Amino acid sequence: MSEVHVFEHPLITDKLTRMRRISTTTQEFRFLLKEISELMGYEVTRNFETKLVTVETPICIGTFPMLKQNFFTIVPILRAGLGMVDGLLELMPFAHVGHIGLYRDETTHQPIEYYFKMPQNVENSVIIVVDPMLATGGSAADAIDSLKKRGCKDIRLMNLVAAPEGIKLVQERHPDVDIYVAAIDERLNDQAYIVPGLGDAGDRIFGTK
Numbered sequence: 001m002s003e004v005h006v007f008e009h010p011l012i013t014d015k016l017t018r019m020r021r022i023s024t025t026t027q028e029f030r031f032l033l034k035e036i037s038e039l040m041g042y043e044v045t046r047n048f049e050t051k052l053v054t055v056e057t058p059i060c061i062g063t064f065p066m067l068k069q070n071f072f073t074i075v076p077i078l079r080a081g082l083g084m085v086d087g088l089l090e091l092m093p094f095a096h097v098g099h100i101g102l103y104r105d106e107t108t109h110q111p112i113e114y115y116f117k118m119p120q121n122v123e124n125s126v127i128i129v130v131d132p133m134l135a136t137g138g139s140a141a142d143a144i145d146s147l148k149k150r151g152c153k154d155i156r157l158m159n160l161v162a163a164p165e166g167i168k169l170v171q172e173r174h175p176d177v178d179i180y181v182a183a184i185d186e187r188l189n190d191q192a193y194i195v196p197g198l199g200d201a202g203d204r205i206f207g208t209k
Contacts, residue, residue, distance in 0.1 A: 003173050005163075005180045006042065012039050016160065017064035017180050020198045030083060033132065033205065036160065036182060037087025042181045044128060045091070069126050073119060074100050077131040077143050084130040084158070090201050098122060100129075100146060102139045111139040116146055123151030132164035132201035134181065135194050137169030144174050154199040160201070161185055163194045 015032045024032075050065035072092055076082045076102040085097060101115025113140070129143055140157055147155055155177050157170065162181040165188050168197060170179060185194050193200070203209060 001175050003178045004167055004171075004184075005178065006184060007040055007043055007180070007182050009039065010034055011183050016198075019160075019204075020104060020196070021197070024204075027203045033115045033160070033201075034087040034090075037084040037130070037158075038090050038186060039087075040158060040182060041088045041091040044156060048126070068115065070094070070126040071121075072096065073122055073125040073127045074117070075100060075107075075127055075129045075143070077102055077129065077149070078115060080133065080205060081131040081181075082134060083201070084160075084206040087130065088130070096122075096125065100143045111142045113146060114140065115204055117149075118150065122147075123153070125152070125154070127152055127155045128158055129155060130158045131170075131207075132160040132181070132195070133194055134159040134170070135188060136163075136192050137173075138164030140166065141170050141173040144170070144177055148174075153170035156180065161194055161197060163188045 015036050019029055019032045024121060049068040051068040052063050053066050055064050072087050072095040074085055074095050076085050076096045078099055096119040098118035099115060100109040100158055102113050105112060107150060128146060131140060134140055156176055158180045160182050160185050164184065167179060185197055186193050189195050
């Protein structure tokens, strides 16, 4: 079974509380999400493998660790996932960015894929799938399905806020994919929104209704 990593760093929890406020503006919300994404990125990448290389410093030649893998892909689930990309790119400016477009059917709450665009040879990449909210888990699980169908294996999922129902579904369908979240909230309501949550992340990022 995959592991669920919950980040309780005070800087992350403080910023998340600010994002939850109904009075937080679109500009503030977007900036806080970028900051949290970068902070979370340090932990999501903690187990990236390194190799020893020989480097000449201004003083002498020495052996030091560098990343073993050089192909990383950030995959936002459109559209809200886009709000987490810039923070991770601040941390990993060398990373590629792929996109998966999914929307939730208003009646069934099931995800429907309408867009899939990845860098060439993505199956050889370390992949971080990002979406602020892990609600029912359907969109995340389907996005991971799409990646695995293309041969992708090294995948991890990064969310801001998760519901227990969403975590359960992703773990059932993808027991090999670790989940990284800033908070696990209480439950889903009848409209499949996370409670207490922070509302519709996409609307709050982009100022839409």
